Amino acid sequence: MGVSDGLKIFSDWCISRQLWWGHRVPAWYAMLDDDELKELGAYNDHWVVARNEEEAYEEILGFLLGLFPLSVLGWPDDTDDLKAFYPTSVLETGHDILFFWVARMVMLGMKLGGDVPFGKT
Incomplete structure (x- = not known):
């Protein structure tokens, strides 16, 4: 990798x-x-x-992708965009998006952002 x-x-x-x-x-x-x-x-x-380097890489990327709702708004800084748009109301996903990615976004959003990142999916 x-x-x-x-x-x-x-x-x-x-x-x-x-x-x-x-x-x-x-x-x-x-x-x-x-x-x-x-x-x-x-x-x-x-x-x-x-178990191996490939799994380690996937684990790290999974965490980073879970930060998507926060990171695009400037987190960890307390930006104006973060104040204005977090949490948002809807996450639109395709049928091929994994449940675990959405679940990871919710858990990280609650832990790091203080709230569920979106109300509806």
């Missing part, structure tokens, strides 16, 4: 690296282009546990 859309995924980290027989833990660290600190492990919430 590597670098894509401002996202870098580093290889898994061996939690027992001080032991010569250490077992590798399938954990990856995601570094975003807009991260202020660029050191590996600088942010505790950037770690992802997955």
Whole structure:
């Protein structure tokens, strides 16, 4: 996978690296282009546990896509657009949009934005 859309995924980290027989833990660290600190492990919430690099990449992208209703309005800054348009009234999705993406938007909207991002789908 590597670098894509401002996202870098580093290889898994061996939690027992001080032991010569250490077992590798399938954990990856995601570094975003807009991260202020660029050191590996600088942010505790950037770690992802997955079976392989592809699953780690999908997990990170799933989180980022779940922020869509907030991020397009300028979140995390308290912008005029965010005040005026969040929450919105309707989310229009196609039949092929996964339930889990919409559910993730709702959960992240409630946790980070303080309200359900839309009233109707």
